Structure formats: structure tokens, C-alpha cells
Amino acid sequence: MSAATLFGLCATALIGLGLYGLIANPHPLRKILAFNVVGSGVFLLLGAIARRGAGAGFGGDPVPQALLITGIVVAFSATALAVALLLRLHDASGSVTLASEVPPTVEPDAGSP
């Protein structure tokens, strides 16, 4: 199995893992982490496709690789905006819940690290 196919399949598994984490984790910061895992999986997938397009003396198709550099930078800026939104929500309301009603009783951790 060539490197491109191996990393392509790894990337699909990463996308699936990140998608599960995005839905199943209630804390918004964990959702942002899962979103980044999905994003890196998508980039790895496109990178595997770029590797298969090697030719004319280049190790990989340069056009998708250049688009990937753009994608990584834009994904970082989206993460920064999401984290800023989350921190503002925390400053303004004290909690980071995305639910429309806050649950009635919440026990704080007795021995939080």
C-alpha cells in the first residue's frame, strides 16, 4: 500500500473521529479541538491526493499543496476567532454551556486540579 493510500485512509479515520468528538463532547473547547482534528484530517486527505499527482520532477502536485498552506492558516484564524468567542462567553456569563437553559444544580468538583 503506497504512502498516499495509507495516509488517505488514516485521514478518513481522523475525520470520523473528529466528527464523533464534535457531536458527543459537550464542552465547547473540546468541540473546537475535535473541529481541528477534522480539519487536519481533511488537509491530510487532500495531501494524499496531491502526492498521487506527482510528476514533472515534483514530489507532489504543487497546486493542492499550496491550497493546503492557505487552508492551514485560515483554519488557525477560525480557531482563534472561535476561542475568542468562547472566552467572551465565559467572561460574560460565567459558564460555557451552549444549552438554552442552564441545568438547575451543578456540583463543582471538590478536588479540582
Added chain:
Amino acid sequence: MMEALNAGLALLLLALAAWTIVGRDAFAAVAGFVAYGLLLTLAWVQLSGVDVALTEAAIGGGLTGALLIGAVARLRDTEAAARAERPKALTRTLAALVAGAVTVALAISILALPDPAPTLAPDVAANIGATGVGNPITAVLLAFRAMDTLLEAIVLVFALIGVWSLAPDRAWGGRPGPLHLADPNGILAYIARVLPPIGIIVGMYIFWAGADHPGGKFQGATILAAMWLLVMMAGLTDAPPISRAWLRIGLVAGPLVFIAIGLAGAVAAGAFLAYPDGYAKPLIIVIELALMPTLALILALLLVGAPQRAGER
């Protein structure tokens, strides 16, 4: 031998991603994510994408990791409440099924990709001589798909404006982030004095070498931004108030120069962002020199966050 290395790398990536998603402690999950980003750099090198590997190491592993560590430290007291909101087993099972279906569908399409793969590499190789640069990625970013790079720079400015707009009203125009006080004779201040000169040289070198070797302005600007962040975190300098004129001029100068060259190309060579014959390399250098400070400023300020301290008027 290489197959064994790739297989081990892929397994480690999956294990670290699972740790990040499923782990209980948020700080451990973020630490796992930083390690995941660095291993992903190795995967990129195996896929012959050295420029992408540099970008992933700098931005994906470094800057995103720093951003998330700062966030998880500030949000430590919300984890118990979030844990109480965990979805029921039915929702989690359905989510796992959806994720599994997406994975299977993508895996089938990966295995069904056409062979020989369609590629634009011969077109790039045929036209790269006219651009004057040796690195095909730089040629694609600044000559063949220059419009994408321009729009990316503008998206970065918009993201920064979005982050700034989250300031409380009393802090608008003020300094972002908390005031960092570190011992001026301590070890953090020491490395904030020793490392930035080296870092600036390395950043400029990576930028300059990007014309013919792997590198470029994004990777170089990230290193410059990291050096500025180090100096700020050590308390040797404070974050500038966002109302400062030099800051705002520096942020828009890069995209404005880029747009101006594009409009000049529309007049002189017939299409927006077209380069006249023989002027491609100098124009590319001018665009990169104009965008470097803007990118470094934006990347550092995205990490520092929204203004929190009221500005002095």
C-alpha cells in the same frame, strides 16, 4: 522499511487523535493535540510536502497549541458543569454511527481514485520559468493562484477584526490580553532576550529561501510572530493598544499593496493580478515583503486575543 515507518506513524496519529477526542482531562487532551500536530509534520514529510510540513509545524502545532493551552487554562472551572451535560448513550451511539458512515464513504472514495491520477504538475513545470522563482509552491501561491493568497490575507484581517470586536465596551481601543509580569532577571526574561535575535534571522531566512527552496512568507511570519509573543509573555514589552495608528496601518498595508499591484497588472498586463513580462520576480518580492509584517502582526494578535484593559486616551 518506509512502509513500516508510515504504518507506525499512521497508528500513532490515530491513537493521539483518539486521546484528544475521548480523554477526560481537557488539559491532557490539548497536550495530546500539540503532539498530534508535530507527528502530522512527519506525515507531511513522508507525503513529499515539505512546505506544508513547515506550515503545519509552525501554525498547526505551535500557534494553535499555544492558543488552546491558554484557553484551557482560563476555562478550568467550567469542566465540571460541561461534564454534567454529556449527551445520553443513544445520542453518542448515533454520533458514532454517523462518523463511521462518513469514514467508510470517504475510504471507499479514496480506494476508488482514478489511476493514473489527474495532476497539474506538468502545467506548473511548463510555466514556472516565466515566474522567476524555483519553488513551485511559491509560484502557485504568488503567481498562478495569487487571488487565493490575496483573499487569504483579507480573511486574516477580518478574523482579527472579529476577535477585536469581542472586547467589552469599556476596553475598546485598549491593550489586548493580561499584563504579564515576569521577574526581569528570571529565566523567561533571559530567553526572551537571547532567542528573538536568532528567531528573527531564522524567520527572515525561511522567508527569503522560500523563493527557491521550501519555505516562504507564512512560515517566516509565524516565527517572527512567535518571537514577538515570547517577548510579550516575558513582560519585556506590552501588547500595543489596538487604537495605535502604526498598528492599524501595518495591518492593512500588506493587502493594500497586493491589491494595488493587482490593479496595476489589470492596466499593464490585461488581467487583475497579472504580471507584465519580466517583472514577475520583482513584483512577487514586493508583495511578499509587504505581506510579511502584516502576517506577523495578525498571527501574533490573533493569539493575544480581544482587548481587556481599557485604553489610555
Added chain:
Amino acid sequence: MSVALDLLSIVAVVAGAFFFLAGTVGLLRFPDTFTRLHALTKADNLGLGLVVLGLLPHVGSALAGLKLIVIWLLVLLSGAVASQLIARATRQRDPDA
């Protein structure tokens, strides 16, 4: 001559990998933060130095070899600073550890 250089490279890189392994085992098995820092920084700096030493005969130019050595020195510097900061923070937070 090249056989001797290849042998030197293999021995150095394997020794460096052994030091990395020892450092990781120390990280996982030692009981508290200070002993773990000791294992990590001693082993990883020496491990990276041996790997760089093993790669030096194979670089294409003297400049590339110099870059490898500068990388090793930078890792030494940042590792030393990071372990100092972690140790200081741990001592302030938990003086009995």
C-alpha cells in the same frame, strides 16, 4: 572510509535512540515532576546530540551540517529554559513535592 563513516552513523543514531527510549521510560515510570524533568532533559539532549552526530557525515555541505548543530543547540537552550520554568512553577505550587 565510507564504511567506517556509515558504521559511526549507525552506532550514533542507535545510541541516540536508546537515550530517547530511556528518557521516555523515565518520564513514564518516575514518581514526581522533578525526577521526570531530570530524565527527560538529560536523556533527550544527549539523545538528540548523538543523532545529529550520526547524521553529520551524510550531509551534502558544511552549511547543512552547521544548521544541524545550530538546531541541536537551540533544542538544548529551549529544553533547559522549559525545564527550569516547570521546576520553578512546581516548587511554588507544591513545595513538598
